[in-house]
Amino acid sequence: MSFRIAQISDTHLSRARPFFDGNFPPLAKALRAARPELVIHTGDLALDGADSDDDLNHGVEAMNSLGLDWLAVPGNHDVGDDAVLAGKQPITPERLARWERCVGPLGFYRDIPGWRIVGLDTQGFSANPAHREFLAEAIRGAGDRRVALFQHKPITEEALADNAVNYWPLLPNSRAELLAMFDGRRPALVASGHVHQQRDRVADGIRQIWAPAIGFIVGDAFQKPVGHKLLGWVEHEFHEDGRHEARLHAMEHLVLHDIGRIPRAYGALAPLA
């Protein structure tokens, strides 16, 4: 017996500014054909959910159009980002409340045979006691089940011991607090989005899967290649005996937008030196 979850990420949808909406219908068609038991969106559902109810509402309408059971965790473009990285959109109680009002809970867990699937809002993790309490409770109640985390940002870019403050992975203090809650254990899987690159590796005893985006990539002139710059989704298969398999579904017929060439979406990006 197994349970299949389709992980999608970084759709960046907007009714008012639909730069990337054209990639959603082909994705929806593929998901309906694949018929997973659950779809999990790992954040950046909306182009500007941090400031627009309508962008989030539009993202929810798109997800509902799948006709599939779905859950989502927020990304930095849905609720803002950590103060040290935020620029114009820091995480605030108002932004978190907007997500809860328009989309749903900031975190969730669901038990399937052999596993507890935990959706975690990693945006502002260390600043928000409610986030930490939620994760502690989710881990405590998992019992013998293996724990799979679905979250927006990767747990790290390279190693858990990394100390640099970097825009792409979890901040070091959030990572340390998250891992401490496992009390010497480890999550078996961390499935994330945000980087707009696909990657699948085991490091520090954790399977770390980065889902590719649906909306766009960040071209090499603006972002160091760490994984693969493509668009698509990831099919996870969880088995009762604790095994887990993941399959990449690259979607080569989507439009491979490069956000660095579309300054009208988020403003001009700084080219890499």
Ligand SMILES: [Fe+2]
């Ligand atoms: Fe994104």
Ligand SMILES: [Fe+2]
């Ligand atoms: Fe993001």
